[in-house]
Amino acid sequence: MAARYGALCRAHLRLEYLRANATTHDFLFGAIAELIDNARDAGATRLDIFTVDNDQLQGGFMLCFLDDGCGMNPREATHLIYFGKSSKRQSASKLIGCYGNGLKSGSMRLGKDFILLTKQEDTMTCVLFSQTFCEREGLDEVIVPIPSWSVSTRKPVLHDAAMFAVQMSIIFKYSPFTSEDELMQQFDAIYGKSGTLIIIYNLKLMLNGEPELDIKTHSADMLIAGLPDNLPEKWSLRAYTAVLYFDPRMKIFIQAKKVETRYLPYCFYRPRASFSERIFIAYCGNSYKMYPYFTFCFKAIAQNEIEKAKKDLKLAEQAVKEAKCQLKHLEESFLHEDNEPAHLALQDALENAKRTREKLEAKQR
Template identity: 45%
Template sequence: MDQYDCLNKAQLSFEYLHTNSTTHTFLFGALAELIDNSRDAGARNLDIYTCKDPSLRGGFYLTFLDDGCGMHYDDVFNVIVFGKSAKRHAPDSNQIGQYGNGLKSGAMRIANDFILFTKKDNIGTCLFLSRSFHQEEHISQVICPMPCFDLRTQQAIQNTDFQQLNGTRTYTFDKAKHELEMHLIKKYSPFKTMDELFKQFNLITTPTGTLIVLYNVKLTDTGESELNIKTDPYDILIDSRNRQSLFDDDDNIPLEYRSLRAYACILYYEPRMRITIQRRRVITKKLPHTLYKPRQYQFKSTRFKTRSEQEIKKCEKELESLEERKREADSQVHHLQQTIGVTTSLEERARLRKLQISAAELKDLTIRLRNGLARKKSEMSTTKTLTFIYGLNIQNRAGDGVFVYNCGRLIKMYEKLGQPNKKTV
């Protein structure tokens, strides 16, 4: 483990990667997390496709390629830190992702490993997160190599925190760290050479964008991939044997539960992103426009308290835990400052600098969470609106039920609901 001390580490344990991924009981829901990230990044185009690779578990890897805003090194660093998503504090409240958790939970539900390539201002940054690496090396702390390159010269650049002043990091280049990062990526990823690695950056043909590769996909009890890419060359399906909890046979299963293409078609209330699956475009549609004689009803109330109160209690517990961690980090910094005094030892100063950066990060997170809690409390008394749209599905009379959209994204479909319980409102 000591040999990896210089590498970036996520603020979570290895066991939590699995626990976090199990929040997705519906396989397409995990894929939707990655689609949401592209939409939130302002992408106009998203390509989802598979590439065959017999050396990998499942025999292929799954790729998401978008032309969104891309990320700088700092942004990529924040991806691996829970609760440090810039989207959570963005003025655009219609963004779907808020906590920076969707990439990790969604990717880890689909596959054992993923590698991310992102491009912005001619700088390419790579993020590598591999459970295979952690299992083979018996490592409990999550280590995330993050090499960074100037794409014009293909030379490695900034990769090590130097100092943090007024909330802004500066970086220096650590050759030993970079070589270790590249060693791990070449050993545990599908891309074994620098040429193969830069080919992935070259797939991002727009000035900004992101490419995510999921590999070593999850298998069923029969040894087949959970994602079926053989039956339909232009779609990604869920094998019926992996859907026993829903229905017994495909004839009784709505197409959106079986086909990623059908699911992506109605995933957003206001489709504004061109999605292609297996090189063929998805024809998106607004669900209300498919209904016969739709009617709309808006219900306004200040009584949607139960969920808000739950969110506030959860946020208060997180804040209490974070403040305790911040106090402990500050104590460690003060203790080390008193211990080392005016020593000129580079090792001690490097240790102090790491602790100071960690304490500054925790302070920043605490301020963000406290502001978020204050915002939630102020919104408790504001009037909220629920929009109900009713209509007849005359194209498929069996396809009835309630479809629920939150922030414009489908979260439930084909629900059969009874009379609402006023106590839960």
């Protein structure tokens, strides 16, 4: 059977390995974090995690990750399917990924299949990584269709028309999208100049036949189904992502609602609970302390960071004052000069002050 797909990419691994590798994630949110880390590594400023109902698929919905990061060109998209191959390892910057494994192990822990759509410069590329396809076609080698198109012409980037046709027929049969138009609509969802949309489907089920992620109890959250633990980070994706990074840089939205990130050192130095969490903790019969891990080790770090953020805010507010004076001076000088650059400078200074104030507030939260 595999000979039929002779020209298509192979992930150079057996289906069995794919299944075994997914078991490395015992904790469901750990698997989700692999996809969040990748968006952060791609320099995304925003990541949306959301679900789309689809009764035809196992679990009844698809789990989607949409970022505005750097995206991938067709060559990079081809590389992502290989295990143990990561271009991040050579990078001097502080990226999280390095093993070339997380996307595959994380996504395959969550579902049986994923389709990834990515846009970079003038190319749009789609990668179908599907256990269902391999199982139904009796392939024990993982074969991965990776067609590409030009963004401007929406025409396929073709090296081999016959191979493109085979790839599309697999995608229409084994992905949730049954026509090229439908697939193009998914690319349209990537709103940035570049970015990536990953759709995981045929989600893993629990023994009772229900999906592991409960998306019904809270419309703006995804919960690990079953009995809640007293720490929300263990069962609420919103609470988990709020403390995922030491220095949160990327805005995360869950079901279209922004996650209010917490400043981690501060949480541990002065554990506090928000009003709704207090209700939950009180309900669980615990004390009002949010975190059992209380430490003074973070006190100096937290206070230094807050002092630095206060200084940054002072400088930003000073810049606003100067920009206002400059504009006022121009307006009063009767020189009839072009005031547009001064208006723009004031706008920039105001936006910078707003961002800086938000940073300070996040650190104080």
